Amino acid sequence: MIKVSIIGATGYTGSELLRYLIPHPEVELVHLTSRSHVDTKVDSYYPFLKGSIDKQFSELKPETVFGESDAVFICLPHGHSMELAAAASAYDVKVIDLGADFRLKNIDVYEATYNVEQAAPNLLKDFVYGLPEKYRDDIKNAKYIANPGCFVTSALLGMLPAVNNALVDEQSIIIDSKTGVSGAGRSASVDKLLTELMGSFKAYNPLAHRHIPEIEQELNSASENAVQVQFTPHLIPAERGIFSTIYATVKDGITEADIIESYTRAYEHEPFVHVLRPGELPQMKHVAGTNSCQLAVQLDERTGRLIVLSIIDNLGKGAAGQAVQNMNIMFGLPEKSGLNTIAMMP
Amino acid sequence: MIKVSIIGATGYTGSELLRYLIPHPEVELVHLTSRSHVDTKVDSYYPFLKGSIDKQFSELKPETVFGESDAVFICLPHGHSMELAAAASAYDVKVIDLGADFRLKNIDVYEATYNVEQAAPNLLKDFVYGLPEKYRDDIKNAKYIANPGCFVTSALLGMLPAVNNALVDEQSIIIDSKTGVSGAGRSASVDKLLTELMGSFKAYNPLAHRHIPEIEQELNSASENAVQVQFTPHLIPAERGIFSTIYATVKDGITEADIIESYTRAYEHEPFVHVLRPGELPQMKHVAGTNSCQLAVQLDERTGRLIVLSIIDNLGKGAAGQAVQNMNIMFGLPEKSGLNTIAMMP
Amino acid sequence: MIKVSIIGATGYTGSELLRYLIPHPEVELVHLTSRSHVDTKVDSYYPFLKGSIDKQFSELKPETVFGESDAVFICLPHGHSMELAAAASAYDVKVIDLGADFRLKNIDVYEATYNVEQAAPNLLKDFVYGLPEKYRDDIKNAKYIANPGCFVTSALLGMLPAVNNALVDEQSIIIDSKTGVSGAGRSASVDKLLTELMGSFKAYNPLAHRHIPEIEQELNSASENAVQVQFTPHLIPAERGIFSTIYATVKDGITEADIIESYTRAYEHEPFVHVLRPGELPQMKHVAGTNSCQLAVQLDERTGRLIVLSIIDNLGKGAAGQAVQNMNIMFGLPEKSGLNTIAMMP
Amino acid sequence: MIKVSIIGATGYTGSELLRYLIPHPEVELVHLTSRSHVDTKVDSYYPFLKGSIDKQFSELKPETVFGESDAVFICLPHGHSMELAAAASAYDVKVIDLGADFRLKNIDVYEATYNVEQAAPNLLKDFVYGLPEKYRDDIKNAKYIANPGCFVTSALLGMLPAVNNALVDEQSIIIDSKTGVSGAGRSASVDKLLTELMGSFKAYNPLAHRHIPEIEQELNSASENAVQVQFTPHLIPAERGIFSTIYATVKDGITEADIIESYTRAYEHEPFVHVLRPGELPQMKHVAGTNSCQLAVQLDERTGRLIVLSIIDNLGKGAAGQAVQNMNIMFGLPEKSGLNTIAMMP
Missing domain, CATH: 3.30.360.10 (Dihydrodipicolinate Reductase; domain 2)
Incomplete structure (x- = not known):
């Protein structure tokens, strides 16, 4: 079982990751962090998870989250992943960033587009752009993934x-x-x-x-x-x-x-x-x-x-689904593992 | 693996059964019958199943469907299940009827309510009303289930x-x-x-x-x-x-x-x-x-x-989900098998 | 032409009043007040009014609004109408309050229900409950109307x-x-x-x-x-x-x-x-x-x-439409004046 | 008052014409024809018109409809207006066709596009394309209008x-x-x-x-x-x-x-x-x-x-609204007459 944590689990990207990860046969959820809902029961905040999960949101402590997880998904607004990614470098953990901070290779373009400073420029070369259809081989060996925009x-x-x-x-x-x-x-x-x-x-x-x-x-x-x-x-x-x-x-x-x-x-x-x-x-x-x-x-x-x-x-191939696909590739799991959901029609 | 067929697979109840049964770990789909779409590829009729199924709809031949299946779901309008249920009695097959024909134990009430004749009155006693929360023990040993209305x-x-x-x-x-x-x-x-x-x-x-x-x-x-x-x-x-x-x-x-x-x-x-x-x-x-x-x-x-x-x-607990729950009980499977889907939010 | 003003024109009740009052053949709009959008053009804030109105939101000055209008609609949250109603008593103006402050005749019940003090208890007897089907005759001669809840x-x-x-x-x-x-x-x-x-x-x-x-x-x-x-x-x-x-x-x-x-x-x-x-x-x-x-x-x-x-x-018979009906009755206009809109189907 | 009839009043274009024409100050509705709902009360077929109209749908008799109307709107599928337009030529009536039969000036293109024969080719030159922003002057004097597609x-x-x-x-x-x-x-x-x-x-x-x-x-x-x-x-x-x-x-x-x-x-x-x-x-x-x-x-x-x-x-500027605008122009009415509706927000 892969130990997985989510940083910023109370937005739509975070909840969609839970939809994929809770029934994932190879995943054990460890930390689900939140700034404003620490100690809230997850199935109370997300009543649609009633019966599916028995955990609480916790505070973000990088040493705990990175130290106790095999994989960490970051679901934060742009500008917030750079410091965390740097902190993760000291741990044996793989990081999948669903935000925008490491998608653009050109620092000037990034800073002009998002109006923030690229605070971790030395990490850019370690981030693989997480589109498996283009970069599958690189993803296999990556420590860091910049998950593409939707x-x-x-x-x-x-x-x-x-x-x-x-x-x-x-x-x-x-x-x-x-x-x-x-x-x-x-x-x-x-x-x-x-x-x-x-x-x-x-x-x-x-x-x-x-x-x-x-x-x-x-x-x-x-x-x-x-x-x-x-x-x-x-x-x-x-x-x-x-x-x-x-x-x-x-x-x-x-x-x-x-x-x-x-x-x-x-x-x-x-x-x-x-x-x-x-x-x-x-x-x-x-x-x-x-x-x-x-x-x-x-x-x-x-x-x-x-x-x-x-x-x-x-939220699927455009965010959480693709992130889980990247995780599967990084850990050598079957690529469809946990991703065999079928669309709801009607 | 349980061999499963669906009679009347092109309505909403039929497609919802497919959503649950395709990823069900103990189920192998055999026949999916349709009157008007025989030989049509299922993923062409239901594009949301693209990548999930490689089968075609087939004609309803009771001897084939009942003879080659362990479980058969009937998804037809009321009035159409009675003859089929009678035909199934000759086969070693369990039948879950999602229609209304065997839900009402009182024949007069059935005939007055649905304005058709109860053509298989002798089967009524063999049908168990498929609400597990009330009749779980009876369901375990049933050959026939009348799946409750939504x-x-x-x-x-x-x-x-x-x-x-x-x-x-x-x-x-x-x-x-x-x-x-x-x-x-x-x-x-x-x-x-x-x-x-x-x-x-x-x-x-x-x-x-x-x-x-x-x-x-x-x-x-x-x-x-x-x-x-x-x-x-x-x-x-x-x-x-x-x-x-x-x-x-x-x-x-x-x-x-x-x-x-x-x-x-x-x-x-x-x-x-x-x-x-x-x-x-x-x-x-x-x-x-x-x-x-x-x-x-x-x-x-x-x-x-x-x-x-x-x-x-x-379509879930009100139809296809409950029908799969009944199937799980009838075949001694874990009751949540194939039913661990999580609601889509948002 | 009746000179009409709206206090609190930027919520849904306010905008619905504009839908009825702009084409009303006997109404001239005078003041449309707002706290946070003073001087904004109305058709810029409400682009669906483009081509229908050429006015700006203005600050709420009771002496101007009540002094220069024949009828004033108050569209504020409960607790905010009492002081305004008292201020209006000095002017020759009719007031239709779409909020809850004067609907309940029993002061204790009002205060317990809305958790505010009834600051204008002496005005309660002057307010007519604005349901024409029950109180049409009283409405004809009223100065103050408490427009019913939806x-x-x-x-x-x-x-x-x-x-x-x-x-x-x-x-x-x-x-x-x-x-x-x-x-x-x-x-x-x-x-x-x-x-x-x-x-x-x-x-x-x-x-x-x-x-x-x-x-x-x-x-x-x-x-x-x-x-x-x-x-x-x-x-x-x-x-x-x-x-x-x-x-x-x-x-x-x-x-x-x-x-x-x-x-x-x-x-x-x-x-x-x-x-x-x-x-x-x-x-x-x-x-x-x-x-x-x-x-x-x-x-x-x-x-x-x-x-x-x-x-x-x-928003119609439950708020703005009924308020306009009350105005029509108070001013002796045909009761359907400005209210001959037809529902949009489909 | 202009006497107005609608041929084919039971589709969405027909009902939208009613929304504009019932409150139109210069219009008197005469015949509203239907094939399958003759003698049905209009407000029974269209419950959203309850209180707004007291008429019944009638059979389409060209001599009556064209003979007793000043303006006739045709709301039929393509292929059905040509014969009617020809019949109208004998009457002092203006015709606004909301279908496609006379929009295309090139007969070959029309026939290839709609797969029907242009049965009234000699009328094509009499039809003005009803886009007032381009053809207002021609519309003023037209007997026939081809109302543009949405x-x-x-x-x-x-x-x-x-x-x-x-x-x-x-x-x-x-x-x-x-x-x-x-x-x-x-x-x-x-x-x-x-x-x-x-x-x-x-x-x-x-x-x-x-x-x-x-x-x-x-x-x-x-x-x-x-x-x-x-x-x-x-x-x-x-x-x-x-x-x-x-x-x-x-x-x-x-x-x-x-x-x-x-x-x-x-x-x-x-x-x-x-x-x-x-x-x-x-x-x-x-x-x-x-x-x-x-x-x-x-x-x-x-x-x-x-x-x-x-x-x-x-259904507005793309169909019924534009058709009424054309009627206003043809009859010398103010162009916004009956068209001062305001969009419903929210």
């Missing part, structure tokens, strides 16, 4: 085969993404009230979303030519899920057969990425609560554009 | 301890139930369209719902005095779940301590029924996708009424 | 004919009410987030809701025998609306014809209360955005109980 | 100023549209059930939607260069509304000031199109139930693309 995962799984194989004009990529409201977190605010959002739909930060540098970093590292993306996030009146509609102009001579072949080859051995059959279209709810990604890939002959529809659960 | 399960789990212990006036029970829309099935109709229901709420069949005789049958068999219930079902603009608010006048001398004690004792060893702590109130979503029931039990000293709030998932 | 309006319109005509056992009334989320106001809190409520359903304050004394006050004043009600409020995952299911034991000898006759007679000349035809059942969305109430009235011969289904919009 | 209205109001003023590369336009479910009509089908759609999101017909030729026809007639658009429609789990995110590459030398100036000039005198201030972003619900369009217009300096966010109500 929108970014949806975009990368949708575009990496096209960019990798130079199928599309690298400057033409437009990613129109839509997410459920949990993507905005669990903090109280008027603009996330049911009364404000139900029956509605809106874009937010359409020109300057923080996920753009992360998308471009990973597409650029897979491309010979410079990649630039247009990215617009929107909010769906639903609890969870990401639906990305991605447009890119196909290069001269590329056929639909070339495209299908590239995507099929890229994902045929991937346990969580499913390229749909021709004529099938993804529906966001079909991956809710799971670590799956479904992709529909089409060439519009009339306009010469590749159109990719990519769905994930923002 | 509203009925919610009402019985909420009221049985009170009626069993004669805590309340048996003529005063009022059950105000609210269900998600999946309770109305998967058939196409204008009144179940999202456009008609979202943002709305309504009652249906307020005076004459078919579940009343089933509730009264089971409460009466637990009571010395005649029980009569008022039952009003309503439709919530949500996919799944049942929330029952139950009112009953407490008999003279009964205290809140008596009530709490009766409920605690009734359910302390039950794996799926959770009596909430004082001050805790149930939220319907907290049991969605699970076989759990949560109960809040309170005495209103001002009015002298017991108020019970009872939540289940209509 | 749940209370739903319950009273559903039960007054039965209690008035002594059709039911006055101790047997059970009111199971369900409301959309706007009933809980516009303040930020985690438990009102879309992510927490969508797909869910819950009760709140099941034994001790503040509306109980108000319901009992008004039913008692219509009854010879003492009335006691059981009242349970629930939250529907929808924006607005109240659906009350009301149960009461019918007195000996009372027939369904008696009941129908009492309700028909009570409401046949009421412009906003519609008793449905036999067989028709109300759906909450059908009155959303309007000042209407729809009632279905049935006698369950089997149990001897009257069952009333009562729907209103909590 | 997605098309959203796209055209968003792109016409840019195309008219040659601000963008005419081959680069990508329209990513999202609509509420009422856009798919009121017919019963499993894929429109609340249970299937709630919590989900999906694209449909991503490459070949019928609205593409209509969008291109109207943009081409406003442009010197050939226009080609990419158009992807999606379904939001909400009742109504369209949100279009439109991308287009800006031509060399065009600045954000040029863009703002073009949009401001185009719409400054339009009563229903509102260009938002810098920093304001539209939310779909803010125009629900109204004839308004809100536009946010931005230049992404980083990528050189114009991004327009365009919201309408698919």
Whole structure:
């Protein structure tokens, strides 16, 4: 059994980790830390866990958490993981950071994007970007994982085969993404009230979303030519899920057969990425609560554009599910261990 | 491994059985029958099962289904199980009927309620009413199970301890139930369209719902005095779940301590029924996708009424989950086997 | 034209008043006060009013608001209207208070229920309870109106004919009410987030809701025998609306014809209360955005109980719509003036 | 008073026309036809109209409907308006067709797109495309109006100023549209059930939607260069509304000031199109139930693309609202007559 702790267990990412880790056959939960709910029973704070867990939230003491765990998940807002990651270096523990602090390799870009100082620059080289479909081999031996952003995962799984194989004009990529409201977190605010959002739909930060540098970093590292993306996030009146509609102009001579072949080859051995059959279209709810990604890939002959529809659960493959997948890889477990949940339909 | 088949696998009850049975460690799926989708790939009809199952729907041939299975779940509208149950008698197979045909022991009441003839009256005595909290011992040795109705399960789990212990006036029970829309099935109709229901709420069949005789049958068999219930079902603009608010006048001398004690004792060893702590109130979503029931039990000293709030998932403890629980009991498996799902929050 | 001001215009009650008052043919808006948004353009704070209004929020100066208006609506939390009402006494202005401060005639009950001191006890006799179906004549000549609570309006319109005509056992009334989320106001809190409520359903304050004394006050004043009600409020995952299911034991000898006759007679000349035809059942969305109430009235011969289904919009007949109706009556305008909105379906 | 009839009054477009026409101060409703509900009371079929209308649906007799009306709205599926339009030519009546039969000027394109024969080709020249912002002068004198499609209205109001003023590369336009479910009509089908759609999101017909030729026809007639658009429609789990995110590459030398100036000039005198201030972003619900369009217009300096966010109500400015606006123009009424509804928030 792997001893696992969660730092910051009272947000949506933390509770989703619990959903995956409690029934995980190889995991024993040790510490679940919280700043404001120390000593509260977990199933009292999360009544949906009644009958599934008998623990309490505890204070964050790095020496205890890192010293008594084999793996630690950090679920804190950006800016809070750097000090913790440094503290962990003294312990025989693997760290999976679900925040943004170690995703961007370029320190200047990180500091400009998140408006904080990169306080642990020497650790950046030790962090592996936790997208198994791209970095599985590195993840196996990593001590530190920077778990990818949710929108970014949806975009990368949708575009990496096209960019990798130079199928599309690298400057033409437009990613129109839509997410459920949990993507905005669990903090109280008027603009996330049911009364404000139900029956509605809106874009937010359409020109300057923080996920753009992360998308471009990973597409650029897979491309010979410079990649630039247009990215617009929107909010769906639903609890969870990401639906990305991605447009890119196909290069001269590329056929639909070339495209299908590239995507099929890229994902045929991937346990969580499913390229749909021709004529099938993804529906966001079909991956809710799971670590799956479904992709529909089409060439519009009339306009010469590749159109990719990519769905994930923002809390699953976009956060907690992917984090557990990374843990499984790091500890040599079957990659689907604890991740065989099936979406709830209806 | 138990060989399991589902008759009528393309409705919501059928798909929910698949959600529980596919990852069930002791189950091998054999036949999944359908009238209109024979030979269709299951993961094409149910895209949310992509990556989880590689089977096709097949025609219903009783000799094959009953002859090659250890357990068969029947998910058909009322009136269609009687002939099938009779056919099963010749085979070494256990049958769990999720329909209504064998729930009512009184043939006249059945025929008046469902407006069909009871075509297999001699089988009625072989069917055990599949509420484990009341009939666990009988279920262990049953060949046939009549799986309870969803509203009925919610009402019985909420009221049985009170009626069993004669805590309340048996003529005063009022059950105000609210269900998600999946309770109305998967058939196409204008009144179940999202456009008609979202943002709305309504009652249906307020005076004459078919579940009343089933509730009264089971409460009466637990009571010395005649029980009569008022039952009003309503439709919530949500996919799944049942929330029952139950009112009953407490008999003279009964205290809140008596009530709490009766409920605690009734359910302390039950794996799926959770009596909430004082001050805790149930939220319907907290049991969605699970076989759990949560109960809040309170005495209103001002009015002298017991108020019970009872939540289940209509497709879980109200249908497929309870059916799998019954299967586990019938085959001597751990009762929580395959049923350790956790509700999706948010 | 009547000069109208709103004190506290930035909550849901305030914005709903604007929806009714902006197109009202006899109203000119003067002051819209706010504590935290002084000088903000109204259509910038409320983008749904773009093109409908060209005003700014202003500071609350009682002498200006009361001195320059013919009618003032107060939309503040309880405890804040008493001082304002006292200030208004010096001006030739009519005041409609949408808060709770003057609804309860018994000072002790008010102070115990709301946990504040009744600071303007001498004004209580000047406040008319603003339910036109009961107090229309008093409203015509009133200077002060205490606009009824939303749940209370739903319950009273559903039960007054039965209690008035002594059709039911006055101790047997059970009111199971369900409301959309706007009933809980516009303040930020985690438990009102879309992510927490969508797909869910819950009760709140099941034994001790503040509306109980108000319901009992008004039913008692219509009854010879003492009335006691059981009242349970629930939250529907929808924006607005109240659906009350009301149960009461019918007195000996009372027939369904008696009941129908009492309700028909009570409401046949009421412009906003519609008793449905036999067989028709109300759906909450059908009155959303309007000042209407729809009632279905049935006698369950089997149990001897009257069952009333009562729907209103909590922000319409339950708050702003009723307030405008009261204003129309006070100023001798046609009662439907500005209130001819039609619900949005779908 | 204008005598108005509706042919096909029992779908969502028909009921939305009633919402606008019943309170319209210059309209008297004459015939409301239906095939399957002749003689049914309108407020029994549409309970949300209880108290607002006292009429019955009637059979469609062209001589009566056209002979006794000043204006007739046709709300039928494509293929059904051609014969009726021909019949109307003999009467002194104005016809507004909300279907697709006369929107496409090119007969071959119409027949290929809708797979029916254009049976009234000689009437095509008499039909004016009913987008007042482009064809107001022609509408004034028209006998026949082809009311634009809902997605098309959203796209055209968003792109016409840019195309008219040659601000963008005419081959680069990508329209990513999202609509509420009422856009798919009121017919019963499993894929429109609340249970299937709630919590989900999906694209449909991503490459070949019928609205593409209509969008291109109207943009081409406003442009010197050939226009080609990419158009992807999606379904939001909400009742109504369209949100279009439109991308287009800006031509060399065009600045954000040029863009703002073009949009401001185009719409400054339009009563229903509102260009938002810098920093304001539209939310779909803010125009629900109204004839308004809100536009946010931005230049992404980083990528050189114009991004327009365009919201309408698919049943309002996208159908019934625009149809009433056209009627107002045809009869010389104030253009906002009957269209001063305010969106319901929350």
